[in-house]
Amino acid sequence: MTTDQAAPDPLRDVVAVMDRLRQGCRWNAEQTHATLVPYLIEEAHEVAEAVDHDDRDNLREELGDLLLQVLFHARIAQEHPTDPWDIDDVAAALSEKLIRRNPHVFGDAVADDIDAIHRQWEERKQAEKARGSVFEGIPLGLSALARAQKVTARAARNGIAAPLPTDDSLGSRLLALVAEAHATGLDAEGELRRAARAWEDRLSAAESAG
Template sequence: MTTEAPVAPGRIVLLTASHRVSPGLLSWPAWQTLHAADQVLCADEGHPQLPYLREAGVGVEITAPTAQELVDACAGGRTVVVLPSGEGDQALTDGLARLAGSGRVQMPDLELLPGSYDLPGARLLDLVQVMDRIRLECPWSSQQTHKGLAKYGIEEAYELVEAIEDGDRDELREELGDVLLQVVFHARIAQEGREEDGAEPFSIDDVAATIVEKLIHRHPHVFGDERAETPEDVKAHWLRTKAIEKQRDSVTDGVPLGQPGLALAAKLAGRVRTAGLDVPLPAGEGIGYELLALATRAEAEGADPEAALRAAARAYRDAIRAVESQV
């Protein structure tokens, strides 16, 4: 009496790929598996990978198999690769799970094979795409201008600082996203070049390219041959480079006068100290001159007068609440 050899269950390979990576850029194991497969299936006839697979000689059948049909296709030790289609994938994987849990079906080996991975920063592409759509389809967002959004940039920056001072990591992550949204929103408006007649359009890629170029140029100790042993060396070189780039006539050029008063005073004092100038404080009476002296002293001692005042104000707020709770 002879016994028949068991039929090999075969293999199902679910091939995943990131939509944030250019189609056709697949890992070597993915290409090996695709070429060696007995069948390659895809339910989406518009799948972005299809032209590249066909160009590489990989035949793809456009079909949406059920879980049982997929298991049957693997009979005899065959390997079937399934490209994700987005819609219907959950139903297929749920069906495979039910078959495996029933215990009545000899299941093929099931493998999840990543064909590509997101690079760091890849989710920023999603943000750009979402912003594009909102700008086109949202009645409010489509009408916004740089000037109209300016106040939100200030508000979001203050909320970010508050999250940092509170030490709230979840809030910090959210507020960083809100600040990032302002950057992407303004860049999207500038891309249209319609706010000012004759304005030269620029995109978020231009914004990123500009800051990348600036960072490389101002960090020759990282990207070049110069040396910087201390943070002070780095700051001194940064300021020298900025002075050459901007060709400013005064150390006060570029200091925004619209910032909070303590921060403005400290910024001016820092510029004076870094430049090695001996500039006496203006003589005058009143609280403004007293605050100016305090701000310059704080800057000289390495303290941020704005942050120090906010910390004191928060303590004052807590004291107020403590008294209120006793009333």
């Protein structure tokens, strides 16, 4: 490469590819933020599956598919008639957020441990979004298991305590297991996903054995 040649910029290249697809492919042209949501959720799950299998090659590919969803949404947003924004705006906002919410790295704040870093992040987030509760903003679309663990984590991080239900219902027993997972540093959703997959493999083997 000569000195006057620009260095390769794969991110800019894929932005240009996305722009071309939006303009030149009928399927791509017809998509909206709403129609893309199922693909976004699916790709996030496929990333998690690649991590569970410690499959680095597949992880690289699945992260690319997840990046595609981000690029696609940003490309659609460019076309908004009154409030357009693009992938550069997304990246700039992310950079500003990371700096703002990590003052122990980019400022003078002190965070001595992981819990302090989490608390600092949540405090900044709550102030930015003018939320009245640390539990606001937890997506209702999360699975019940993942949402229960998110609530448990935020409560613990902010020193909020309330007794767990003491009845013997299935829901209460599941909630107690979520609390146990959090206390031991485990991700309840991931643990159940891996256990269910292993059981499915054994069921499939039994099915094949006849």
